[in-house]
Amino acid sequence: xxxxxxxxxxxxxxxxxxxxxxxxxxxxxxxxxxxxxxxxxxxxxxxxxxxxxxxxxxxxxxxxxxxxxxxxxxxxxxxxxxxxxxxxxxxxxxxxxxxxxxxxxxxxxxxxxxxxxxxxxxxxxxxxxxxxxxxxxxxxxxxxxxxxxxxxxxxxxxxxxxxxxxxxxxxxxxxxxxxxxxxxxxxxxxxxxxxxxxxxxxxxxxxxxxxxxxxxxxxxxxxxxxxxxxxxxxxxxxxxxxxxxxxxxxxxxxxxxxxxxxxxxxxxxxxxxxxxxxxxxxxxxxxxxxxxxxxxxxxxxxxxxxxxxxxxxxxxxx
Amino acid sequence: xxxxxxxxxxxxxxxxxxxxxxxxxxxxxxxxxxxxxxxxxxxxxxxxxxxxxxxxxxxxxxxxxxxxxxxxxxxxxxxxxxxxxxxxxxxxxxxxxxxxxxxxxxxxxxxxxxxxxxxxxxxxxxxxxxxxxxxxxxxxxxxxxxxxxxxxxxxxxxxxxxxxxxxxxxxxxxxxxxxxxxxxxxxxxxxxxxxxxxxxxxxxxxxxxxxxxxxxxxxxxxxxxxxxxxxxxxxxxxxxxxxxxxxxxxxxxxxxxxxxxxxxxxxxxxxxxxxxxxxxxxxxxxxxxxxxxxxxxxxxxxxxxxxxxxxxxxxxxxxxxxxxxxxxxxxxxxxxxxxxxxxxxxxxxxx
Numbered sequence: 151x152x153x154x155x156x157x158x159x160x161x162x163x164x165x166x167x168x169x170x171x172x173x174x175x176x177x178x179x180x181x182x183x184x185x186x187x188x189x190x191x192x193x194x195x196x197x198x199x200x201x202x203x204x205x206x207x208x209x210x211x212x213x214x215x216x217x218x219x220x221x222x223x224x225x226x227x228x229x230x231x232x233x234x235x236x237x238x239x240x241x242x243x244x245x246x247x248x249x250x251x252x253x254x255x256x257x258x259x260x261x262x263x264x265x266x267x268x269x270x271x272x273x274x275x276x277x278x279x280x281x282x283x284x285x286x287x288x289x290x291x292x293x294x295x296x297x298x299x300x301x302x303x304x305x306x307x308x309x310x311x312x313x314x315x316x317x318x319x320x321x322x323x324x325x326x327x328x329x330x331x332x333x334x335x336x337x338x339x340x341x342x343x344x345x346x347x348x349x350x351x352x353x354x355x356x357x358x359x360x361x362x363x364x365x366x367x368x369x370x371x372x373x374x375x376x377x378x379x380x381x382x383x384x385x386x387x388x389x390x391x392x393x394x395x396x397x398x399x400x401x402x403x404x405x406x407x408x409x410x411x412x413x414x415x416x417x418x419x420x421x422x423x424x425x426x427x428x429x430x431x432x433x434x435x436x437x438x439x440x441x442x443x444x445x446x447x448x449x450x451x452x453x454x455x456x457x458x459x460x461x462x463x464x465x466x467x468x
Numbered sequence: 469x470x471x472x473x474x475x476x477x478x479x480x481x482x483x484x485x486x487x488x489x490x491x492x493x494x495x496x497x498x499x500x501x502x503x504x505x506x507x508x509x510x511x512x513x514x515x516x517x518x519x520x521x522x523x524x525x526x527x528x529x530x531x532x533x534x535x536x537x538x539x540x541x542x543x544x545x546x547x548x549x550x551x552x553x554x555x556x557x558x559x560x561x562x563x564x565x566x567x568x569x570x571x572x573x574x575x576x577x578x579x580x581x582x583x584x585x586x587x588x589x590x591x592x593x594x595x596x597x598x599x600x601x602x603x604x605x606x607x608x609x610x611x612x613x614x615x616x617x618x619x620x621x622x623x624x625x626x627x628x629x630x631x632x633x634x635x636x637x638x639x640x641x642x643x644x645x646x647x648x649x650x651x652x653x654x655x656x657x658x659x660x661x662x663x664x665x666x667x668x669x670x671x672x673x674x675x676x677x678x679x680x681x682x683x684x685x686x687x688x689x690x691x692x693x694x695x696x697x698x699x700x701x702x703x704x705x706x707x708x709x710x711x712x713x714x715x716x717x718x719x720x721x722x723x724x725x726x727x728x729x730x731x732x733x734x735x736x737x738x739x740x741x742x743x744x745x746x747x748x749x750x751x752x753x754x755x756x757x758x759x760x761x762x763x764x765x766x767x768x769x770x771x772x773x774x775x776x777x778x779x780x781x782x783x784x785x786x787x788x789x790x791x792x793x794x795x796x797x798x799x800x801x802x803x804x805x806x807x808x809x810x811x812x813x814x815x816x817x818x819x
Contacts, residue, residue, distance in 0.1 A: 250554030278740020392647020
């Protein structure tokens, strides 16, 4: 036992051996550390408890008293649908792009510039979401209008691109693209981390057998990083689910449920709906919005916990 | 690395080798070809040029490499080109965003914008109230989250063992994924319980931001405390120093630069938050520097409300929104750069 953790035990022994005053200091300090740790767990539990407490009235009151005269399920379901649709769209686009960007940084770019390139990708994560929103509505939206028209004309038979294409760019398509850019650095950071940890032995073995760079990547790097990439994708998905301002600004919402990505009528998302309605709401409407926030919290919590569990299992496996 | 992955052609079928400049030449040639075709068809645009340029290059390099080097090398070259193109694609939004924020933000910036509030001004005014609010709200959030975050990190690295440690590590990671709007709702629900409905205070925003900031502070503090070498602690114990003194006099000073850097990066992450403040601090036109009294404006919400409810002169409102965005991005960038400089300049050299 003493050999397992000499540092701690030596400290404790000395502290124990050397009289009252020091032991008081030690006790105070270690208690403070434990209190900080417990406070953080309590905080997380507190988030759930307060949201439940404030959201509960929306579930117990009858439909006629709630906003729009709908029951909570009817109110929240289209929002949950929009949330998942936008996030899934973003994750599907972001994951291959992020994996490729991570591969470029770890295995293609010259080592000298790799660090800088990684920093550039991280910079995408540092930009506040309100700025992504402004960029999306003023720059990307107008630029995407011809693309959406093209999609409607040529791929209109797919329900996603049924149209009629919006002329303003305030569509799920543009919101999804902005979310893609926003979650790209998260997915890419996880992928970069694991790709750079691919055992050299494996890579050099593949190369010694005559594998090309792509074959090395396909046969060693990608299989090694697979589960981390999946968890990174889920972290990105979690971020996209909860992203508020970019969607709030870009999307023109109408509360319908549709897979049509390019039309002017879009389902809203939970987060965007809260940001739009909360400042002008009062009474039971507030409780309803908090209850939808609770739904969002639950969805992201499950996503994130699953992602973290995959990472934890991966780390233990090594 | 490059030498290993491109061995003499004999190892792979085919025989010859493309020159080093082949990928660049193919890309330039393809882009030129695509531009010519697009111009002839009368539908030239930079986006289409790059899109089809990359696609044609991938095909071009595949065909060329396949005829000279064989199919495996051809796939390798095509995939390399596709990966590089994907990276470039990921960089386009960053470049466009920074360019647009600067281009559109500069016209709205002025001395008045930084020093005047918008009280009683029908259409115009400055953003000083938002700037003050941002500093106060973020400052209070930092004061809340730094002690608790660093103490928790000390717990994790110096004291923690068993279940509590494992639970904390796991839930801190989970906490980093809390949507910012949910943090805002939590702060609102907490304060509403004590102060009644419809409450809006600067400190509520700080509480929401602290919830977002704490896990970031813990993560970075834990990283730097972990790399303080054990022999420093052991030397202190050998001199009879109690554990708490070892931590406060040896471990923390050694890690100080890293701790400061971590806190600055955490501040940079939360200073641009909009959603949690939208539901907690409200909107106001005049300077309020008291977080415990009344509504408080901040830069991100200011940018949002200038966009959302523009004045009579829409263009001027949008200019102000962009100017606030530029200010915000400048603050974030400066914090990032200074944080890294602090670390490089003041980090303790440990052998």
